[in-house]
Amino acid sequence: MADKQHLYLVDGSAYIFRAYHRLPPLTNPEGTPVGAVYGYTTMLWKLAEDLDKAEGPTHLAVVLDKSSQSFRNEIYDQYKANRPDPPEDLVPQFPLIRDATRAFSLPMIEEPGVEADDMIASYARAAAAKGWDVTIVSSDKDLMQLVGTSEQGGTIDMLDTMKSARIGPAEVEEKFGVAPELVGDVLALMGDSVDNIPGIFGVGPKTATKLIQDHGSLTAALDAAPEMKKSKLKERLLEHRADAELSRILVTLKEDCELPIAIDDMKLGKIPPEPLAAFLTQHGFGSLLRRLEGGNGGPGPKTQLHPAKPQNPDEAHAPQGNSQPLPEMPAIDRSAYACLQSVEQLDQWIEKAFAARLVAVDTETSALDAMQADLVGVSLAIGPNQACYIPLGHFNEGGGGDDMFAEKPQQIARETALAMLKPLLESDAVLKVGQNIKYDLNVLARHGIAVAPIEDTMIVSFALDAGRSQDGIGGGHGMDELAQRHLGHTCLTFKEICGTGKKAIPFGEVPIDRATEYAAEDADVTWRLYTHLKPRLAVEGGTRVYERVDRPLIPVVAGMERHGIKVDRQQLAALSERFARETARLEGEIHEIAGQEFTVGSPKQLGDILFDKMGYKGGKKGKSGQYSTDQSVLEKLDATGAPIATKVLEWRQLAKLKSTYTDALQQAINPKTNRVHTSYSLVGAQTGRLSSTDPNLQNIPIRTEIGREIRQAFVAEEGNVLLAADYSQIELRLAAHMADVAPLREAFAAGEDIHARTAQEMFGSVDRDTRARAKTINFAILYGISRWGLAGRLGIEADEAQDLIDIYFARFPGIQRYIVNTMETVRECGYSQTLFGRKTWFPRINSKNQAERQGSERAAVNAPIQGTSADIIKRAMARMGPALAEAGLKPDAPDGVRMLLQVHDELVFEMPEGLVEQARPVIQSVMADAAGPAIELTVPLGVEIGTGRNWDDAH
DNA sequence: CTGATCACG
DNA sequence: GACGTACGTGATCAGG
Incomplete structure (x- = not known):
């Protein structure tokens, strides 16, 4: 097979503008804006990856504009005079485009006095004349003139990498209605306001196309003008003929430029990794860097990533929070906030938010449950003190939310405001930052708004500082705490605004000026926290886990919460009744044995009865001065033949199951969806595990026969089944890998x-x-x-x-070494790390209190293992949707495969019975392969899958 | 609001 | 010389 040469010409200058408008405004660790550069970098990466593919490049060069001056200015001084200045945060990215190109070691062409388009045209023609194929990586309409095939059989086409679309003669014809060689004629008639090419006034694309189609060329069309029937068009053609002829020259590409680099020298090879790695590191492009190092088909040579010991001992003792100089920011001024009560005001704000390209968002609701609460207002912030509140569901005290006669303050109709906000909240070009944005995602999803792309200051804080806070609500990552710690600011608290306990009022009853102060401050603080915390990620090595694990998980978990799971209320009610009968019976028997009535559920009373009144031995008092009556104590008593102990144990089991599960779960059924929606916390466990609340669905009984009956009440919808997929022994497997324990590795490999x-x-x-x-x-x-x-x-x-x-x-040699190494590293650095770089801090690791210190040591040994397991299942969860979609299994659709629950090493899905056999291998492989390609484990990850009508049967 | 207890991985 | 024993969670109840 004779390999045909294929030259790719990348129109770098044009690309960066499009990338700028398409991508969120990222910044590198130094604070330089790099969103467009990132887009450019990923594009080059993808092109380089296509090296060996059929349509891919054998040769590649980047063409950039050196200056905007060219021969066109000489013949027409107004050429490109209308160009607006590039946006402020794009300007510093221009030189970085050159850096990026050099980092890829690609030939770069930028000639003074020649526009990139002309250079591309000259190269394209020269290559096609040698019989090569040429692909112009651009979507510039001027370049479409070049598409076609040369006499020597070389084709020229275009590639729009953003839409991943090839543009050949057919596509050009579709767009312009004429063949590529006539595109210049159409363009000359149309003109171009951005480049200030006059064209013919009043002639747009439709008319221009029709004229060329009808007459065959520009000259013919102009010549035919005098014979046309009287019309505005005829007059304009006659009057502006000179403009059109000038325009024809301006849109003509110069195809005979001198070629500064020989085409043969543009050969594309394997990209040398070192300069590229340096560039990616400098700009905090962690995901690409990881792919480069992981050797995942990236353009670099394959190298093994070494999951590292923490590298930087200085970090350990760096004080958190104020270690970085605070960006200069005015103090919080609540009087600066705006309250938007008219469509015009909102319109202006939305426009400003689009321009800012980064907006902090917060929603206020009538309750804490995202699945039931009503939306009361939305606040936005685009800069320090530049925040607003949009009241949507406020009413004056005494009136009800749905009472149409209740007096309502002036506010924009909810559906109107949401319809206006939707394009902003869904725009790819605007980053939406929230504090625990999963909540807002769920609230807004119920109004048909799919917020994206997102950032979350709470999750950023967790990636940086997990374990650092000694205690506190939200694991030390709540907004009020973060504001205090990082901004030195005390937020208005919800309690101050709404009161507490019985006197509390719903947010909708808060007077609007008060609500504005509170709500807009939340958005303002979130904006400030983001600018403060985000840069720390790259500096402190948190980028990978945030960008690749936790951030992608937010919408996934939000979706799981919205799906919920069906529970059989009748079954639970029947169990409750049975448990009630049995506990009542047991209570009577216990009282009889004890010889008096007492509260069986009170450990204090029970202890006194058992050890004082009845005189059993083995009573131990703890520091509370109370006898311990826990399970192990009662079991010992039971073994010595104390019938009361047996009955108390039995009573406790049933009472626990009834109150915690069969009663509580019935209450947790959402009346609208008839399902149970838990809430997962992504920052709940210091190791990186999720936690589940309201209700906790991660501790549903399974170990006892009677407990499993509760699990049987978790069921699939009619015609569906539940599928449970478990990692088998994942933590032991990870220990075998991380401590490199040969006998354990072999045993796992052999499936023992x-x-x-x-x-x-x-x-x-x-x-x-x-x-x-x-x-x-x-x-x-x-x-x-x-x-x-x-x-x-x-x-x-x-x-x-x-x-x-x-x-x-x-x-099992290796284990002891692992334990000692881990403890030493943690003592030195203050934190441990998972294989994926997630840090957990242990501030008490050097405590003088032995118990405290040893406790930290044990936790530090466990955290990398438990945390790596958490990272792996999180990666699996993030990849599951796309993998199912690719297999045609419609993730999230009512008749597709829905992921409902996560229980640390288990994922639970619901799906139509008919999809099970198709879904099983997809789920199995996503989970089993979830560590790769970043980490190559030396043990296989076993995944066990079961299905059934209910959760118990699925095991 | 805290501690004891017990459900899960 | 005493300490207090496995890691990580959350819900419920009694009692102060």
């Missing part, structure tokens, strides 16, 4: 029962007892072992436990 294998190694034989003990030891390892802890669990003495630990370390 890992606890049995451990039992074999440790005790020399496998039976029920040794396997159970081995399982306990395996978990002990993951949690940071102590001889006393293990002794307690196994019911042996501490020194026996120590012997077992020693045997474990000897049999």
Whole structure:
């Protein structure tokens, strides 16, 4: 096969303008705007990746405008005189385009006195004349004249990388109605207001096309003018003939420019990785850098990424928050906020927000539940103190929200305002920043608005500072705390505005001026926090986990929350009733044994009854001066033959199940959707795990037969099934990988029962007892072992436990080294890291309090393992939608595959029965491959999948 | 509001 | 010399 040469000519200057308007306003770690540069970089990357493909380049060069002066200015001094100045934040990006091109080691052509279009035309013709194929990477209509095939058989086409569309002769004809060689004639008639090419006044694309179609050429059309029947058009053609002829010259591309670089020297090879890596690092393009290092088909050579120890010890003790100089910002001034009560005002604000390209958004609602609350208002901020509040659902005290006679303050009709906001909130070109924006996503999704692209200051804070805050609501990432810590500002609190407890009023009843101060401040603070926190990500190594793991997850989790899961109310009600009967019976029996009535549910009363009145031994008082009556104590009593202990244990189980599950879940059913919608927190667990609240669906019973009956109440819709996909032993597998434990790795690779294998190694034989003990030891390892802890669990003495630990370390070399290394690193740096770079801080790791310190040490050993597992399932979740869509499985559609729940190492889906066999392999492979390509694990990730009508059957 | 207890991974 | 034992969560209840 004779390989045909294929030259790609990239119209760099034109691209950057389009990229600027298409992409959000990103900045690099130094604060330089780089959104357009990022777009340019990804485009070059994609082109370079196509090197080996059929339609891909063999040769490639970038053509840039050196100056806007050319021969055209000499013949027409008004040429391009109307060009507006480029936007302020685009100007500094021009030189970066050159840097980017050099970073890719690509030939770059920029000649003074010649426009890029002419240079592209000259190269394209020269290459086509040699019989090469040419692709012009641009969508500039002027260049469409060039499309076609040369006598030597070389084709010239165009590629619009933003729309991934090829433009050949057919596409040109579709656009202009004429063949490519006549495009210049059409353009000459049309003119171009941006380049200030006059054309013929009053002739637009439609008329121009028709004239050329009818007469065959510009000259013929102009010549035919005198014979036309009397019309405005005829007059204009006659009067402005000279303009058209001048325009024809201006739109003609100069195809004989001197070629500064020989075409043969534009050969495209493998891109040298070093300069590219330096460039990507400088501008904080973490995702590309990761691909380069991960060798994922990127343009660079394959290299293995080494999940690193934290590199920068100085970071450890850098004070958080004020370590960076605060960007100069005026103090918060609530009197500067605007309250938008008319369509005109809102219109102006939306326009300003489009221009700002970065807007902080916050919604105010009537309640905390995003699935039920009514929208009361929206606030926006586009700069410090430049914030507004748009009241939408306010009413005066006493009136009801839906009471049409209630007195309402002046406000824009809700649907009108939302229709106006929708284009802004959905525009690709405007970044929407929120504090916990998942909430706003859900509220607005219920009004048909799909907010994107998004940023979240809470998630940014979590990527930077997980674990740093000692305590506090929102895990230390709540807005009031962040404002205090980073901006030194005390926010108005919700309590101050709405009151607390019984006297609390819904936000809709807050007077509008007061509501404006509160709501607009939230948006203002969010805007400020974003500008303050975002740059820290790149500096402190948080970009990868934020951009690649957590940020993409926000809309995914929001979708899961909106889907909810169906629970069978009747089934729960029946269980509640049964549990009520049995607890009542048990209570009577317990009172009888005790010889008096008391509150069984009170540990204090129970302790007194058991150990004082009834005189059982083994009572231990804790620091509260109260006997402990927990499960282990009661089980010991039970073993000594105390019938009351058995009954109390049974009572507790049923009471727990009834109050926490069968009663509470019925209440949690959303009356509108008839489903249960949990709320996931993305910052709930310091290790990076999700947590679930209202209700918590991550602790639904499974371990006991009676508990599993509750799980059976979680069901699929009619005609659907639930599919549960579990990672098997993921944390042990990760421990085997991260600590490089050869015997464990081999056992996993061979698909062995890992606890049995451990039992074999440790005790020399496998039976029920040794396997159970081995399982306990395996978990002990993951949690940071102590001889006393293990002794307690196994019911042996501490020194026996120590012997077992020693045997474990000897049999599984690597584990001890991993533990010691991790603790040393954390002591030194203050944080641990997952394989994907997620940090967890341990501020008490060097505490003088031994218990505190040892607690931190165990947590620090566990965090990289638990956190890596969390990263992996999060990556799987983010990829699941696109993977299902590609397989035609319609993620999120009512008749497609819907992802409903995440339980740390398990994902639960709902789907029509008929899709199961198609969905199973997709889900399986997305989950099993979720660590790659960034991380190549030395153990396979096992995924077990089951299906059934209910959640229990799906296991 | 805190501590004890117990549901999950 | 005493401490207090596995990591990570959230909901509920009793009691101050």
